[in-house]
Amino acid sequence: MKNNVSIKTIADKLQISMSTVSRALHGNTRIGLKTREKVNELAKELHYVPNPGNVYLQGKQTYEIGIIVPALKEEFFVKIIDVLENELRPLGYHLHIFQSQENEDCQIRALDYFKKMRVDGILCSLASNTKRYDKFLEVEEFGIPxxxxxxxPRGISSFSVKSNTEGGALKVMEFLKNKGINKVALINGPANLDTSGDRLNGYLMGVEKFRMESSPSLIKSVALTPESVLEVVKEFVSAKCLPEAVFTFNDYIALYLMKAMKNLGLEPNKDMLIASYGNLPFISHLENPPIVSVEQFPERLGLSALEMLLKRIDSEEPMKPHFKMIDTELVIYPRG
Structure with a gap:
């Protein structure tokens, strides 16, 4: 005979809500231990077997969360995923990871996949070539926060968490000025990224506030590849306009810059000082690391984004778009 025991059966017998039963069966620690034990004991006694199809059809929680990141080769995103998995596991959630590889089409495929899976919510850090947000709006309208x-995103209301990138860039410029440096170049990321815009704003604020030298020839946007950084350094050398220091989009660009300088016969942090963004663990192992890097606290960033998402998932009423800023601080690397 077919087993007709459902979540409703358990809920009626224990006189609790179906959502409480569902959370208890998934091991969600937001439900008290005694309630979880009662639910699981009764489910075992009644030989309850979950039906995934019913979850989708009835629009109930799947306890699945999707996350889209540009690339897992970036340690910044790996640190975020580590802390999210540790936080979600006791709550009974599974985290599904999708890399966009900095490609908007891959990002759209990820959204379609998560929609088909009926995940409870999605966390996303945009691909560098993102230009359209219609798919995100479609997924939101479908009921997935x-x-x-x-x-x-730029230009649309959204639930977002980001670092105080602009403030971090301004701190770098102040640090360099205090070292007596006036001519600073910026090797930035793709112009359409909001984080690139924030770095540029902080850089320009520093130029104006501390009366530093700048010109369009000192501000470069690159494709986040070693080849694009090498071309920038070649431009500096051919124009005979080497800056005193270079502020890079992130630690990886700083690493590419060091390699490019060596290929062209220049010595990093001697012919040009290097300041970077991210303070990722690998730079502390470099023989000649950037003189300063901006700590973004990826763990705090990830946990804040997750907290915002879980509130949206648990809320029975629509919430207004919300933005949260995580502060940054400078990490100075002493010279040997």
Whole structure:
């Protein structure tokens, strides 16, 4: 005979809500231990077997969360995923990871996949070539909440968490000025990224506030590849306009810059000082690391985004778009 025991059966017998039963069966620690034990004991006694199809058809929680990141080769995003998995596991959630590889089409495929899976919510850090947001709006209208982190949309209201990138860039410029440096170049990320815009704003604020030298020839946007950084350094050398220091989009660009300088016979942090963004663990192992890097606290960023998403998932009423800023601080690397 077919087993007709459902979540409703258990809920009626224990006189609790179906949502409480569902959360208890998934091991969600937001439900008290005694309630979880009672639910699981009764489910075992009644030989309850979950039906995934019913979850989708009835629009109930799947306890699945999707996350879209540009690339897992970036340690910044790996640190975020680590802390999210540790936080979600006791709550009974599974985290599904999708890399956009900095490609908007891959990002759209990820959204379609998560929609088909009926995930409870999505966390997203935008691909560098993102130009359209219609798919995100479509997924939201379907009933799946989205929270953006680090790389967030421009020009649309959204639930977003990001670092104080502009403030971090300004701190770098102040640090360099205090070292007596006046001519600073910026090797920035793709112009359409909001994080690139924030770095540029902080850089320009520093130029104006501290009366530093700048010109369009000192501000470069690159494709986040070693080849694009090498071309920029070649431009500096051919124009005979080497800056005193270079502020890079992130630690990886700083690493590409060091390699490019060596290829062209220049010595990093001697012919040009290097300041970077991210303070990722690998730079502390470099023989000649950037003189300063901006700590973004990826764990705090990820947890704040997750907290915002879980509130949206648990809320029975629509919430107004919300933005949260995580502060940054400078980490100075002493010279040997």
């Amino acid at each position: 989205i929270v953006f982190f680090d790389r967030t």
